[in-house]
Amino acid sequence: MQPNEPTVPNAEPARGRRRHRDLLPPDLCPALMMKQILVHGLDDVLWDDRAHPGDGYYWCEKTCTQVGPDDEIVDVDTCRASRSCWDGPST
Amino acid sequence: MSFRRPPRDEHTMKVGFVGRGGSPGVSRQVTVDVPAGDLTPWDLDTKFKTVGGRTDRLDAVAKVTGRAKYAEDMRPAGMLYGVLVRATIPDGRLEGLDLDAVRGMPGVRAAIPLKDLGNRVRWVGDPVAAIAADTLDQAYDALARVKAEYTEGDAPIDFRDHENAPALRDGVVDEPWPSQDAAKIEQALADCERTAEGTWICEVQTHSSLEPHGLVAHFQEDDSLEVWASTQAVFGVQSGLARAMGLQPAKVRVHAEFVGGGFGSKFGPDAEGVAAARLSKETGRPVRVLLSRFEEHTCAGNRPSAIMRIRAGVDADGKITAWDYQSWGGPGYAGRGGGTRGVPQWTHAAVTRNSQSDLATATDAGRSMRAPGWPQGNFATEGMLEALASEAGMDSLAFRLLNDPDPLRQMEWRIGAERFGWADRVNPTPGKPREGDAPRILRGAGLAAAFWGQMGRPGNGATCRIHQDGTVEARSGAQDIGTGMKTLMAMLTAEELGIEVAAVKVTMGDSNDPVGPGSGGSTTTPSLAPTVRHAAGLAARQLCERVADALGVAPEKVTYRDGGIDADGKRLSFREACRHVGPNPIEATGQRQRNYEGYAEHICGCQFAEVEVDTHTGVVRVTKMLAVQDCGLVLNEKLAESQVIGAMIQGLSYALHEQRVMDREVGRMLNGDFLHYKVAGPADMPELEAIMQPVANGMNNVGAAGLGEAPAVAAPAAIANAVANALGVPVRHLPITPDKVLAALAKRR
Numbered sequence: 001m002q003p004n005e006p007t008v009p010n011a012e013p014a015r016g017r018r019r020h021r022d023l024l025p026p027d028l029c030p031a032l033m034m035k036q037i038l039v040h041g042l043d044d045v046l047w048d049d050r051a052h053p054g055d056g057y058y059w060c061e062k063t064c065t066q067v068g069p070d071d072e073i074v075d076v077d078t079c080r081a082s083r084s085c086w087d088g089p090s091t
Numbered sequence: 092m093s094f095r096r097p098p099r100d101e102h103t104m105k106v107g108f109v110g111r112g113g114s115p116g117v118s119r120q121v122t123v124d125v126p127a128g129d130l131t132p133w134d135l136d137t138k139f140k141t142v143g144g145r146t147d148r149l150d151a152v153a154k155v156t157g158r159a160k161y162a163e164d165m166r167p168a169g170m171l172y173g174v175l176v177r178a179t180i181p182d183g184r185l186e187g188l189d190l191d192a193v194r195g196m197p198g199v200r201a202a203i204p205l206k207d208l209g210n211r212v213r214w215v216g217d218p219v220a221a222i223a224a225d226t227l228d229q230a231y232d233a234l235a236r237v238k239a240e241y242t243e244g245d246a247p248i249d250f251r252d253h254e255n256a257p258a259l260r261d262g263v264v265d266e267p268w269p270s271q272d273a274a275k276i277e278q279a280l281a282d283c284e285r286t287a288e289g290t291w292i293c294e295v296q297t298h299s300s301l302e303p304h305g306l307v308a309h310f311q312e313d314d315s316l317e318v319w320a321s322t323q324a325v326f327g328v329q330s331g332l333a334r335a336m337g338l339q340p341a342k343v344r345v346h347a348e349f350v351g352g353g354f355g356s357k358f359g360p361d362a363e364g365v366a367a368a369r370l371s372k373e374t375g376r377p378v379r380v381l382l383s384r385f386e387e388h389t390c391a392g393n394r395p396s397a398i399m400r401i402r403a404g405v406d407a408d409g410k411i412t413a414w415d416y417q418s419w420g421g422p423g424y425a426g427r428g429g430g431t432r433g434v435p436q437w438t439h440a441a442v443t444r445n446s447q448s449d450l451a452t453a454t455d456a457g458r459s460m461r462a463p464g465w466p467q468g469n470f471a472t473e474g475m476l477e478a479l480a481s482e483a484g485m486d487s488l489a490f491r492l493l494n495d496p497d498p499l500r501q502m503e504w505r506i507g508a509e510r511f512g513w514a515d516r517v518n519p520t521p522g523k524p525r526e527g528d529a530p531r532i533l534r535g536a537g538l539a540a541a542f543w544g545q546m547g548r549p550g551n552g553a554t555c556r557i558h559q560d561g562t563v564e565a566r567s568g569a570q571d572i573g574t575g576m577k578t579l580m581a582m583l584t585a586e587e588l589g590i591e592v593a594a595v596k597v598t599m600g601d602s603n604d605p606v607g608p609g610s611g612g613s614t615t616t617p618s619l620a621p622t623v624r625h626a627a628g629l630a631a632r633q634l635c636e637r638v639a640d641a642l643g644v645a646p647e648k649v650t651y652r653d654g655g656i657d658a659d660g661k662r663l664s665f666r667e668a669c670r671h672v673g674p675n676p677i678e679a680t681g682q683r684q685r686n687y688e689g690y691a692e693h694i695c696g697c698q699f700a701e702v703e704v705d706t707h708t709g710v711v712r713v714t715k716m717l718a719v720q721d722c723g724l725v726l727n728e729k730l731a732e733s734q735v736i737g738a739m740i741q742g743l744s745y746a747l748h749e750q751r752v753m754d755r756e757v758g759r760m761l762n763g764d765f766l767h768y769k770v771a772g773p774a775d776m777p778e779l780e781a782i783m784q785p786v787a788n789g790m791n792n793v794g795a796a797g798l799g800e801a802p803a804v805a806a807p808a809a810i811a812n813a814v815a816n817a818l819g820v821p822v823r824h825l826p827i828t829p830d831k832v833l834a835a836l837a838k839r840r
Contacts, residue, residue, distance in 0.1 A: 062334060
């Protein structure tokens with residue numbers, strides 16, 4: 001990708017009819033928090049189905065900052081089961 | 092009160108709005124599936140006794156007399172003062188931290204690390220350790236003695252210095268457009284009759300809430316935690332502290348009865364909240380950590396900076412047919428959340444391309460701030476509309492009327508234009524003094540659209556209690572961040588029960604009460620109002636049952652009507668009926684159903700601004716602003732106007748004054764106080780007016796929308812367009828400070 005190529009192409013807000021839960025990865029760490037979880041329920045049908053819900057503002061409830069226990073930035077793409085500090089149920 | 096009695100029931104109602112000022116209204120019948128137990132939705136034909144009125148804010152006297160207690164005011168016995176040790180470099184790693192020297196200092200009760208050695212430091216202000224002491228002075232004395240050592244990195248401070256930042260030449264992006272989807276947009280632009288292109292830049296705005304972030308935490312002997320927080324999300328703080336401290340949420344009780352403002356940055360406990368809890372656990376005493384004003388500016392989030400460029404075109408009729416939008420956000424160290432956007436209706440008939448990149452820097456991370464991304468994007472979008480209108484040879488208002496497909500905003504444009512006196516206020520010769528003005532003064536007028544879309548969510552509860560003395564309580568665990576939600580809860584309860592507002596006592600901000608929403612995205616009112624109304628309706632039904640029992644009347648012969656009860660031919664006033672309640676009050680918990688298909692999920696609005704510019708000093712003064720704003724059903728006209736006017740003031744401040752100034756070498760904010768970070772004050776206030784446009788929305792049993800965001804979207808853009816009309820040349824860089832005005836004038840010459 002060239003430096004100025006779009007990272008979120010055509011992220012125009014649309015009249016989405018999907019649930020918030022559907023927009024998030026199924027193995028998203030339960031410690032990842034975002035504004036939209038607090039103002040919308042996970043089963044709320046969202047008006048805005050842009051690629052990255054939550055205005056891009058995420059924090060980890062283990063640290064209550066935007067950095068996880070592993071000292072890395074938290075966000076909806078990286079807080080998955082593969083991360084060392086993942087706080088989901090053991091399998 | 093009218094319940095839907097079958098398990099589910101179809102209900103037909105009239106939604107829309109009544110025409111005003113010669114513009115036609117829109118109304119249509121919709122049939123919705125109302126779940127069992129919900130109340131009949133209010134619609135266009137509903138007559139109100141209390142709702143829609145101008146009831147004064149119920150807690151106004153408590154607030155102005157100091158009776159209202161905020162987290163900042165809490166001083167539980169034995170309380171310690173906590174402070175955070177913060178990084179002094181913008182980028183690097185923590186290599187050494189010596190807290191032993193401070194642990195023996197006078198008054199110091201605890202000193203704990205918040206980072207491990209080797210951890211990354213991401214901005215000047217990144218929390219490294221926390222100290223608790225008997226007094227704040229002792230805590231700061233200890234803070235100054237902490238020794239921390241770092242290895243330093245070289246991450247950029249300004250997003251314009253990022254390796255992927257666009258090249259800027261004289262403030263204009265100077266590089267090729269993206270290759271993705273190029274053929275389609277290039278063809279659309281080639282087909283346009285006229286096109287325009289431009290670059291817009293916004294600097295960082297800090298939240299600047301009057302009450303700082305933070306909380307007072309008290310670990311109890313039973314390992315429960317009680318906190319008093321300044322927050323926009325009582326249950327976000329509860330959930331965060333529970334997980335961070337390894338407690339069940341029920342063991343964390345959060346109080347936020349009064350909150351001194353929040354614009355999107357107060358949803359969790361944050362580092363300071365966790366530090367207070369940990370310090371309290373370690374010392375066994377309550378600990379207060381509330382940020383200083385410098386920390387507020389540098390460590391509590393912000394509205395990110397942005398660079399936006401647009402090229403767009405119109406057809407021979409002046410209709411927008413091509414729209415190419417690219418933006419770069421500067422969201423700080425997290426590198427996410429700097430996206431921007433403009434009101435989407437303008438491009439409904441156009442070929443569009445939107446692209447967004449974020450550029451991470453070694454500065455505090457951005458957070459949601461009042462319509463996140465929209466004021467920036469709308470500043471650029473509305474600036475482009477002005478350029479296109481000019482290219483098309485059209486008046487700004489006529490251009491918008493031609494391109495705006497929304498009948499509601501069409502009416503709002505016309506109402507606003509007439510009230511504002513648009514035709515007389517626009518400078519007919521931009522860049523020249525108007526007749527009668529001093530030669531150095533230029534005047535102009537501008538306008539911009541407002542937009543938001545949110546009708547609330549299910550999953551909330553609210554309690555209504557009716558006591559035997561006729562008093563009523565309405566309770567929610569959600570917070571009133573200063574918008575007036577308590578007053579709305581009282582009005583909704585009074586309306587449903589047909590009683591006076593003064594008979595209703597409202598309690599908010601206690602996590603022991605039913606769960607309520609976080610206050611963000613304009614969701615509190617639409618999420619909570621239907622719940623509160625539902626609770627009152629359920630309580631009224633219980634009151635009927637108590638009366639039926641007491642009078643020995645069949646329940647089906649007892650009905651609630653107009654603030655009283657009809658019981659088999661006998662009429663009881665509300666107070667008379669309440670005598671049958673007995674010592675245990677009626678208590679009902681309302682629920683919020685899912686939204687129905689009503690009028691529309693979005694709200695509109697528009698704003699007009701008039702400015703005068705001193706061409707000798709470059710100082711811009713806004714002299715008048717007018718908003719026409721809808722928000723579904725207007726629950727309280729006075730509070731709604733207050734919300735809109737507040738957004739206009741904050742937008743004025745963003746447009747003309749607010750800007751985080753960083754030292755680009757050492758990464759420290761140079762104006763992190765209210766002396767040097769200019770926020771609009773009383774002397775800056777223009778004549779402000781808000782006209783509320785009610786809409787029977789019908790999407791839930793109330794049909795009200797929130798007002799936090801939409802009016803904030805329009806204000807900066809309207810002011811910027813007014814400045815352009817005055818100067819005859821746009822200033823496409825917020826804030827529009829005197830140096831930029833003088834530079835624009837010099838360039839024009």
